[in-house]
Amino acid sequence: MLNSNKALSQRIHPLLAPLAIRGLAIANRFVMAPMTREMSRGRVPGQDVAAYYRRRAEGQVGLIITEGVGVDDPAAVDVPNVPAMYGAAALAGWKQVVDEVHAAGGKIMPQLWHQGAMRDAAISPEPHVAPRRPSGVIGPIGKVSLEAEKLARLEIKSAPLTDSEISDIIDAYARSAANAAQIGFDGIAIHGAHGYLPDNFLWSGTNLRTDRWGGDPKARAEFPAELVRAIRRVIGDELPILFRFSQFKMQDYNARLADTPQELEQILTPIADAGVDIFDGSQRYFDTPIFEGSPLNLGGWAKKLTGKLGMCVGGVGLDRGKRDHHIDSGSAASDNLDRLVARFEQGEFDLVGVGRSLLNDPDWVGKAIRGEPFLPFDNNNLSRLT
Numbered sequence: 001m002l003n004s005n006k007a008l009s010q011r012i013h014p015l016l017a018p019l020a021i022r023g024l025a026i027a028n029r030f031v032m033a034p035m036t037r038e039m040s041r042g043r044v045p046g047q048d049v050a051a052y053y054r055r056r057a058e059g060q061v062g063l064i065i066t067e068g069v070g071v072d073d074p075a076a077v078d079v080p081n082v083p084a085m086y087g088a089a090a091l092a093g094w095k096q097v098v099d100e101v102h103a104a105g106g107k108i109m110p111q112l113w114h115q116g117a118m119r120d121a122a123i124s125p126e127p128h129v130a131p132r133r134p135s136g137v138i139g140p141i142g143k144v145s146l147e148a149e150k151l152a153r154l155e156i157k158s159a160p161l162t163d164s165e166i167s168d169i170i171d172a173y174a175r176s177a178a179n180a181a182q183i184g185f186d187g188i189a190i191h192g193a194h195g196y197l198p199d200n201f202l203w204s205g206t207n208l209r210t211d212r213w214g215g216d217p218k219a220r221a222e223f224p225a226e227l228v229r230a231i232r233r234v235i236g237d238e239l240p241i242l243f244r245f246s247q248f249k250m251q252d253y254n255a256r257l258a259d260t261p262q263e264l265e266q267i268l269t270p271i272a273d274a275g276v277d278i279f280d281g282s283q284r285y286f287d288t289p290i291f292e293g294s295p296l297n298l299g300g301w302a303k304k305l306t307g308k309l310g311m312c313v314g315g316v317g318l319d320r321g322k323r324d325h326h327i328d329s330g331s332a333a334s335d336n337l338d339r340l341v342a343r344f345e346q347g348e349f350d351l352v353g354v355g356r357s358l359l360n361d362p363d364w365v366g367k368a369i370r371g372e373p374f375l376p377f378d379n380n381n382l383s384r385l386t
């Protein structure tokens with residue numbers, strides 16, 4: 001049994017401060033991190049998916065970010081049971097999710113997802129649809145956990161995106177964001193991390209272009225900035241936009257988007273200026289420093305460099321010693337909240353993402369608030385809709 005001490009609720013008290021972002025008011029700083037579940041048959045989230053998100057809202061999570069949701073482009077996502085943010089059936093399914101979360105007092109944003117260079121057409125229902133890659137490449141491969149066969153398929157070069165294809169993809173994001181706003185979502189989260197499409201433009205390993213979409217870090221940020229502007233135009237001023245980014249890629253866990261704070265500033269500033277409200281810096285452990293000479297995490301750097309809200313994530317409520325990457329087995333529950341709160345109180349970040357702890361227990365935040373013991377970690381919960 002972990003954390004049976006009564007003082008837990010007092011220790012986390014600072015994280016229970018409410019926050020207003022544009023027209024969105026959230027009750028506390030705990031955010032459910034986006035997690036792909038592959039449980040939406042035919043790309044339509046069903047009653048079980050709505051109930052899964054509702055349980056997290058009932059468990060007092062301040063803001064839920066959904067699993068990655070395909071934008072309105074046939075090349076957005078590969079595996080069949082990843083949900084879509086287009087089409088009448090999927091939108092009706094999402095409306096039910098939103099309504100249930102709101103009925104339970106929660107707030108929810110969809111994570112708009114386009115896999116870009118990482119989409120594996122062979123495992124998708126649309127195998128004939130060409131990949132969408134800025135420069136037709138998947139980028140330099142380093143430390144990965146991809147099967148050799150999949151990697152071989154992804155390493156086949158394709159045609160770089162044309163200007164009009166890029167413009168069509170931006171429209172696809174805008175259409176899906178408009179759909180989400182129409183349904184009643186509380187904001188829009190963009191998946192700009194981990195080697196997927198927006199990150200393919202940001203990273204010099206996948207963006208070899210010399211036109212307006214490529215070149216120096218500022219030019220590589222042009223596509224994500226255009227996405228943010230297009231989304232802002234269709235959703236209006238009330239809904240916040242969150243942008244997730246990362247150093248690591250599915251192509252290489254050791255890859256780096258930026259080698260220095262200056263480089264990161266050049267990358268993030270145009271995206272911030274385009275209208276992002278929250279930067280979600282994705283990393284494995286919230287307390288791993290990003291650049292030498294400073295303890296700041298990635299969300300902390302984004303906050304410092306852009307003046308926008310910063311969100312961190314990685315290993316909250318989990319024992320880092322027991323695993324190597326984000327979805328392997330062998331994690332263990334662990335109370336590391338003091339270290340998290342200490343950083344929060346220093347102003348490093350404004351929001352904290354909680355991933356696997358919330359898969360393990362929908363009431364993880366509620367338990368922390370009430371000072372109740374956390375459940376032991378059960379890896380089976382990673383693959384079911386508990």
Ligand SMILES: Cc1cc2nc3c(=O)[nH]c(=O)nc-3n(C[C@H](O)[C@H](O)[C@H](O)COP(=O)(O)O)c2cc1C
Nearest residue numbers: 033034035036067068314315316326327354355356
């Ligand atoms: C099962 C699973 C699925 C995930 N799917 C996504 C995803 O769709 N989009 C995304 O940005 N991150 C995804 N992630 C990463 C999480 O959002 C989070 O950053 C990561 O799990 C680290 O947080 P944690 O240590 O609290 O779990 C996923 C993680 C897990 C465990």
